Amino acid sequence: MPDSSPTIGQRLFLSIEKGFNTFFGERLNPLYCLGAIAYFLLWIVIFTGLYLYAFFETSVVHAYASVEALTHGQRYFGGVLRSLHRYASDALILVVVLHLVRHFVFNRHRGYRWFSWVSGVVILWLTYAAGINGYMLPWDRLSQFVVTATTEWFDVLPVIGGSMTRNFISNANVSDRLFSLLSFMHIGLPLSVLALLWIHTQRVPDAKTNPPRALMVGVIACLTMLSLFKPALSKAPADMSTMVARLDFDWFYLPSYALIPHLGPANTWFLLLGATLLMLVLPWLSLRKTGRKKTWNQAVRPDDRIIAVRPGETLLDAGLREGLPMPYDCRNGGCGVCKCTLLHGDVSLLPFQESALTAVDRASGKILLCCAEPRSDVEIKYLPLPGAKALPVKQYTARVVGLDLLTSDVMRVCLRVEGGVPILFHPGQYINVLLDDGARRSFSFATAPRVSDEIELHVRLVEGGRFTPGVFSKMQVGDRLRFEGPMGAFTLREDSTKPIIFVAGATGFAPVKSMLEHAFQSGSKRDMILYWGVRSLRDLYLGALAEQWAREHNNFHFIPVLSEPRPEDEWRGRTGLVHEAILADFPDLSAHQVYACGSVHMVQAAYPAFVKHGITSDDCFSDAFHLSPQWPVRGADAEMVKLGGSHV
Amino acid sequence: MSSRLPTWLRYALQGLAYAAFAVVIGYFSTSPQYRLRADNDAVLKLSFSHSAQLQHACRERSVEELAKISPHMRNKLDCPRERAVVRIELDMDGKPLFQISTPPGGLHKDGAATVYRRLPIPAGAHQFQARLADGPDGAINFSKEIRVDLAPGQILIVDFLTGSGGFVFTQS
Numbered sequence: 001m002p003d004s005s006p007t008i009g010q011r012l013f014l015s016i017e018k019g020f021n022t023f024f025g026e027r028l029n030p031l032y033c034l035g036a037i038a039y040f041l042l043w044i045v046i047f048t049g050l051y052l053y054a055f056f057e058t059s060v061v062h063a064y065a066s067v068e069a070l071t072h073g074q075r076y077f078g079g080v081l082r083s084l085h086r087y088a089s090d091a092l093i094l095v096v097v098l099h100l101v102r103h104f105v106f107n108r109h110r111g112y113r114w115f116s117w118v119s120g121v122v123i124l125w126l127t128y129a130a131g132i133n134g135y136m137l138p139w140d141r142l143s144q145f146v147v148t149a150t151t152e153w154f155d156v157l158p159v160i161g162g163s164m165t166r167n168f169i170s171n172a173n174v175s176d177r178l179f180s181l182l183s184f185m186h187i188g189l190p191l192s193v194l195a196l197l198w199i200h201t202q203r204v205p206d207a208k209t210n211p212p213r214a215l216m217v218g219v220i221a222c223l224t225m226l227s228l229f230k231p232a233l234s235k236a237p238a239d240m241s242t243m244v245a246r247l248d249f250d251w252f253y254l255p256s257y258a259l260i261p262h263l264g265p266a267n268t269w270f271l272l273l274g275a276t277l278l279m280l281v282l283p284w285l286s287l288r289k290t291g292r293k294k295t296w297n298q299a300v301r302p303d304d305r306i307i308a309v310r311p312g313e314t315l316l317d318a319g320l321r322e323g324l325p326m327p328y329d330c331r332n333g334g335c336g337v338c339k340c341t342l343l344h345g346d347v348s349l350l351p352f353q354e355s356a357l358t359a360v361d362r363a364s365g366k367i368l369l370c371c372a373e374p375r376s377d378v379e380i381k382y383l384p385l386p387g388a389k390a391l392p393v394k395q396y397t398a399r400v401v402g403l404d405l406l407t408s409d410v411m412r413v414c415l416r417v418e419g420g421v422p423i424l425f426h427p428g429q430y431i432n433v434l435l436d437d438g439a440r441r442s443f444s445f446a447t448a449p450r451v452s453d454e455i456e457l458h459v460r461l462v463e464g465g466r467f468t469p470g471v472f473s474k475m476q477v478g479d480r481l482r483f484e485g486p487m488g489a490f491t492l493r494e495d496s497t498k499p500i501i502f503v504a505g506a507t508g509f510a511p512v513k514s515m516l517e518h519a520f521q522s523g524s525k526r527d528m529i530l531y532w533g534v535r536s537l538r539d540l541y542l543g544a545l546a547e548q549w550a551r552e553h554n555n556f557h558f559i560p561v562l563s564e565p566r567p568e569d570e571w572r573g574r575t576g577l578v579h580e581a582i583l584a585d586f587p588d589l590s591a592h593q594v595y596a597c598g599s600v601h602m603v604q605a606a607y608p609a610f611v612k613h614g615i616t617s618d619d620c621f622s623d624a625f626h627l628s629p630q631w632p633v634r635g636a637d638a639e640m641v642k643l644g645g646s647h648v
Numbered sequence: 649m650s651s652r653l654p655t656w657l658r659y660a661l662q663g664l665a666y667a668a669f670a671v672v673i674g675y676f677s678t679s680p681q682y683r684l685r686a687d688n689d690a691v692l693k694l695s696f697s698h699s700a701q702l703q704h705a706c707r708e709r710s711v712e713e714l715a716k717i718s719p720h721m722r723n724k725l726d727c728p729r730e731r732a733v734v735r736i737e738l739d740m741d742g743k744p745l746f747q748i749s750t751p752p753g754g755l756h757k758d759g760a761a762t763v764y765r766r767l768p769i770p771a772g773a774h775q776f777q778a779r780l781a782d783g784p785d786g787a788i789n790f791s792k793e794i795r796v797d798l799a800p801g802q803i804l805i806v807d808f809l810t811g812s813g814g815f816v817f818t819q820s
Contacts, residue, residue: 023653023661089679097696147682155764162695162764169695170805170818222666223673230674239820243691252673256680275670310706391788617749 006351009105017334020352024178026335026356028214033101033330036211037219038199041092042234044220046190048085051078056137058183059176063139064237071233083227084220089131089254091223096124104282106332106350111312112203114283121279123193130189131145131253136182144238145247150258150311156265186630199405205320206328238285296374300324301343301381302424302449307372309648315340315347318371321471326382331370333357338369338382339494341522347379358497364523383426384495395434396423400479401454401473406541409461410507411471414454415481425449427492427518428623429513430597431457433467441467444511444597444623445486448518458510458541490597490623492518498593498619501529501586503578503606505598506534509542512597520553529557533578536562537569559585579606590614596622674715689768690798694746696808697762700732700782729758735781736763737788738806771800778815780808790814 006014013031020029030037055078058068070078100120103109109117135146168174171339201207211219216577235248249258260268271282298315299306309318316338319326329337333352342365349357357368369382402414417423425445432440443457462468492515500519504512519528534540546558561578565571574581579602586592594610596603603622610620653661685691706727712784714722731752738746746765747816753759761782773795780790791807805818 020665023658024665025658083764087673087677090673094673152764152766162762163697165764166695166697166762169693169807218662218666222670225669232677241803243684243803244801245685245687245689246681246683249680250678251676254682356738647673 007105009101011349013102013105014351014353017332021334021353021355026330026337028212029159029330029334030211030215031098031102032332032334033208033211034095034102034213036208037215038092038095038099039209040211040216040219041088041095041195042197044088045085045092046194046222048081048088049186049190049222051081051093052085053183053187054498055534056183058179060139060174060179060474063137063179067140067234067394068140071231075231079231080227081234082226083230084223086232087223087226087347089134090250091219092127093131093252096120096127100124110283112310112317113312115203117283118198118280119196121276123200124198125276126189126193126196128253130186130193133182133185135187135250135253137179137186139179139232139238141235141238141244142247142250144240145244146257147238148618149260153257153260153265153268156269166455168240180545183350193351205317213273217266237415296345298374299344299379300379301379313373314350314370315367315372315374315378315380321371326369332372333368336496338367340369340370340380340382342367343366343379343381346375347372347378348375349373360525364525383491393487394423395482395484396421398455398481398483400475400477400481403475403477405472406458407538409472410539410541411459411461413443413457413471413475414484415457416454420453420455420478422450423455425486427514428597429486429488430511430623431455432485432487434482435467435482439466440484440511442487444488444507445514446510448514448521451517451521456510460507488623490595490621491515492595493593493621494522494524496593496619497526498591500529501582501589501592501594502528502530503582503594503596503598503602504530504532505578505602508596508598508602508623510597513542513545515595516549516556520549520556528553528556529559531559531561531569531582533561533563533581533602535564536566537571538566578602579609582606583609586613588614590616593619594621596620649789674762685768685801688771688800690771690800691803692745692767692769692806693803694736694738694763694765694767694806696736696749696806697760698734698780698782698808698810699760700734700752701784703730703732703757703784704728727810729756731761732759732782732784733757733786734763734774735786736808737779739777740769742775745769769798769804770801771798773797774804776804776817778806779806780815792817 008249017029017031017413020031023028026032052067052070055066055070057063057393067082072079072080083418103113103120113166115215127407132146132150136143136150147168148165151168154160154164155162167178175329185490201209204470210216219227228408236244247284251258256268256272263271295311297306298307298309303324305322305324306320307322307324309315313321316326316328316331320328326340329335331338333350334356336353336356339357339361347367350373351366352368352371357366357371367380369380396482397418399418400413401416402412404412404414406412430442430444432442443459445456446456447454457467459471463470466609482506490511502512502516512530516528516530519526530546532540532546537543540560543558543560546560549556550558559574559581561574561576562569562571563575563577563579565575577597579596582594590613592615592617596610607620607622691799701731706725708724709717709726711733713726714724733749733751735749736746737744737748745767748763750761750763751757752761774797775793775795777793778791779788781788783789794817796804796819797820803818805816807816807818809816
């Protein structure tokens with residue numbers, strides 16, 4: 001549970017979001033992407049509007065006819081675009097209001113977010129103005145009402161005092177120049193919204209301005225279907241000499257117009273201006289003393305940086321502001337991607353989904369970066385998102401400090417970086433050893449990060465290779481090597497509680513060893529099972545270590561799989577291809593995460609088979625190596641190289 | 649944290665959510681209908697912008713007064729810019745609809761007096777009498793009486809244009 005009990009509004013949002021998470025998933029939950037969806041809707045409005053404008057005639061006589069021609073003459077294109085323009089505008093209001101309400105309910109409008117809140121309120125009114133202005137253009141009965149009601153409303157203001165309505169009092173009074181003015185406004189206002197929207201998002205670090213592609217497709221498909229089923233149509237042409245009794249009314253844009261007859265124009269002004277003023281000062285009004293006035297510091301691992309967390313900032317906001325590669329997705333306590341370990345200090349947690357941070361997580365010191373506000377100086381440790389903002393890749397020079405022949409064709413090579421600088425890496429990443437001519441050979445880290453100042457590599461002999469034969473024949477302790485790293489996106493995802501299946505082929509065991517040792521070290525309680533596929537028993541070069549882990553950790557199991565056991569192996573364990581053994585044990589993989597590392601053939605065979613058995617691409621991680629260069633595979637250059645690494 | 653629901657069910661529920669979104673947008677973009685007037689009502693709009701007479705007549709400045717003024721501004725006539733209040737009365741079928749007094753616009757009260765009022769009235773035949781006073785004495789100096797037959801929804805505009813001789817009743 002969060003540190004303070006959620007309010008009714010927060011409970012409401014949390015329960016709806018929880019429901020949405022079950023079928024949208026945390027990444028595609030629209031309620032986590034309201035701001036980005038609003039951006040997307042505005043783009044739809046702008047692009048459809050540009051097309052409509054190309055056919056729109058800005059004159060009293062031809063405006064109505066031009067819109068009708070577009071609507072009916074191009075029914076399945078111009079007509080649909082007109083409807084999209086209308087419905088995206090309506091949806092924009094709905095989404096912006098929801099976005100505003102959500103931020104208010106979750107208290108995300110105070111502190112440093114005041115700027116986004118205030119600019120958001122201005123954007124809301126500008127959006128209203130743009131939409132209402134848009135209704136004036138088709139010059140139908142609704143346009144007539146909107147023009148009349150707007151000018152009557154403005155006429156109550158002291159400076160205007162009754163003169164504005166006279167411009168639209170009769171058909172003879174409405175001129176083409178007025179239409180040009182309305183059209184000009186309808187271009188200027190949305191552009192102002194766009195400009196202000198850009199400013200609005202500047203204050204929020206790494207603000208998402210594009211929803212996930214699947215959401216974009218969903219939104220546009222849904223609005224297109226609506227446009228086809230219920231096209232936006234004009235009413236009868238405007239006629240200022242008569243007034244209709246009833247109108248189909250757009251309740252997204254025109255509710256204030258429905259208030260005017262009841263409250264009177266002046267009181268409606270007072271109400272709206274008062275409400276706007278109240279909204280503008282909300283960030284500084286506090287019914288509860290929830291605001292944090294002090295700036296605290298957070299020490300961040302593995303970046304080894306200390307950064308300030310300003311009042312109103314979450315640890316995630318502060319980290320992103322400083323450019324740290326912190327993982328996140330929903331930023332609303334729903335997905336758990338930003339889960340990290342609180343090493344020291346105290347934080348208060350804003351409301352979040354229980355599934356994103358379980359009681360067990362909290363008991364083990366986990367917090368959600370997006371929901372954590374410091375109550376003291378804090379120290380946290382998180383796993384940077386691979387691929388997003390990786391740890392800096394540098395070149396190092398290292399000395400060989402250990403050579404250990406693990407089996408006839410696998411050598412454990414231990415390196416120590418010169419100068420004693422510890423190299424930062426994530427479990428599962430690798431380095432590229434730099435040969436004299438600039439060629440690279442890739443090897444995974446085989447230990448967990450930070451356990452030692454030595455780097456452990458498992459080097460498999462590739463006959464005819466340019467580097468590995470020398471490791472077995474010439475390399476000695478004390479030799480110098482140049483390498484670059486850390487590289488790669490094959491790293492352990494600690495934001496999930498799903499059981500893990502590790503699949504290692506031959507020396508694909510090295511990154512798996514790194515991940516497992518890291519998991520053991522960090523006290524992970526996730527169920528983990530290692531399938532290590534090799535040809536024969538002698539290739540199981542650290543099988544004893546894996547068996548030892550299985551004895552020491554209840555949540556870990558080890559299953560070696562031999563594809564070509566020799567008679568002298570007297571093998572009674574599993575045989576065959578390693579991925580087939582997994583599928584035999586787990587016909588349904590949908591509740592698991594799979595980490596596969598081995599030859600490209602193994603990974604290419606395993607991945608589609610795993611997908612067929614229910615694994616999603618979000619839960620299947622692989623790293624494959626192949627011979628480099630690929631042709632000729634048995635040439636002098638043949639060597640093991642990581643996919644995704646540098647190929648020479 | 650990913651869903652345990654079957655894929656088809658997740659897509660079906662997503663489709664339902666999008667459909668609900670579309671229904672909300674589609675419905676409230678046109679419904680419920682908004683009622684602008686009663687079915688049997690016509691509409692009367694009183695709208696004019698009229699510069700009234702000057703509130704004070706011009707007078708000749710005395711020699712002492714002229715002496716106090718800069719030489720290039722010594723105009724013998726002192727004509728105050730302030731205009732009179734415009735008072736308008738509109739009766740329908742012998743009963744008063746409006747009695748409005750409107751001050752002149754502008755910082756120096758020398759602008760036009762502007763009035764706009766909209767009022768629903770029952771459709772049918774009506775006798776209107778309009779009166780306007782725009783002098784400093786407040787006496788009615790314009791009036792017009794007219795009989796008009798209005799259909800439901802029809803708009804009658806009552807304007808005042810000095811160039812057209814006073815009140816102008818317009819209906820299409």
